[in-house]
Amino acid sequence: MNPEKKIKLAVWKLTSCDGCQLQLINAEDRFLSIAGVVEFARFPEGFRNVARGRYDISLVEGSVTTPRDARLVQQIRRQSRVVVAMGACATSGGIQALRNFSDAGKWMRMIYPSPGTIDILKKSTALSDHIHVDHELRGCPINPDQLIELIAACRQGRKPNLPTHSLCQECKRMGYICVTVASGVPCMGPVTQAGCGAICPAVGRGCYGCFGPCDTANTRALHEVWQRQLEVPVDDIRRAFRGITAWATPFRRESERR
Structure with missing residues (x-):
């Protein structure tokens, strides 16, 4: 331009x-x-x-x-x-x-x-x-x-500097305590793209993925942590991936996994 x-x-x-x-x-x-x-x-x-x-x-x-x-x-x-x-x-x-x-x-x-x-x-x-x-x-x-x-x-005429990494990095930089590690709260942060300022973890609740999947979203690993360590029912995990950005490919595939 x-x-x-x-x-x-x-x-x-x-x-x-x-x-x-x-x-x-x-x-x-x-x-x-x-x-x-x-x-x-x-x-x-x-x-x-x-x-x-x-x-x-x-x-x-x-x-x-x-x-x-x-x-x-x-x-x-x-x-x-x-x-x-x-x-x-x-x-x-x-x-x-x-x-x-x-x-x-x-x-x-x-x-x-x-x-x-x-x-x-x-x-x-x-x-x-x-x-x-x-x-x-x-x-x-x-x-x-x-x-x-x-x-x-x-x-x-340059590439915009926009984050593609996970929300977890944003939480770490801002000094927020991990809600999953500290309180056992299910959080979509590990698979969600940063950019919101970690609004939800800042008040002690889990991220619900409104910025969509990050570039390294390991949705299967998150599913297993929620299910095995946090004992979250499979139907609740499926609903977590079917939120605001449910049709984003990584989230959609995980929600459809049997």
Whole structure:
């Protein structure tokens, strides 16, 4: 990207709760550091005006769950130099991907008075299942500091400095006591990517994997520790892997293991 020009930034919503977009609004003080180099060309959550593409960076929140989502991601890819999957829904299908493990039609018939009016795809999936994604920002919601780093890296033409290691390293650096070793609390930290600031272990509860699997996720080993040493029932282990990032491949495979 041309460092002399402002970055033309677009923000898009697919099937999601808007939480990651709200992180952008809540992080307005952090954006002051890059305010002079970024133009919000499209951000309906925060601004009325919409500038036409082509966009330098598109931040996409949400999973591909409806036919509209599937069409929109193709449009986004054509209009954008860099596409960033923003948050757990965009990177792994999110909480709505839990329906991929069951009969969604059955649930719709039970819940909705007119299920025939609901138009959805067979599965809720990540952006990368449909288009090429240049970068991923994990989390539910994302870490705004990681977003600022990614935008700065794109402008400088370098690789963003984003963690891929496990949450355990984050806990160690911050001086938190391991909840599993000290208290026998089941924790997804050993297989979950760092980035949240170890919010849950900081208050004595186990990580529940909202940043998805780290690059060295040994899910089988964690399963065995929980089952043999902590005596966690197998059904509870399966539910732990079927959380916010259940459709991420390592977590999905472990939850389906017999």
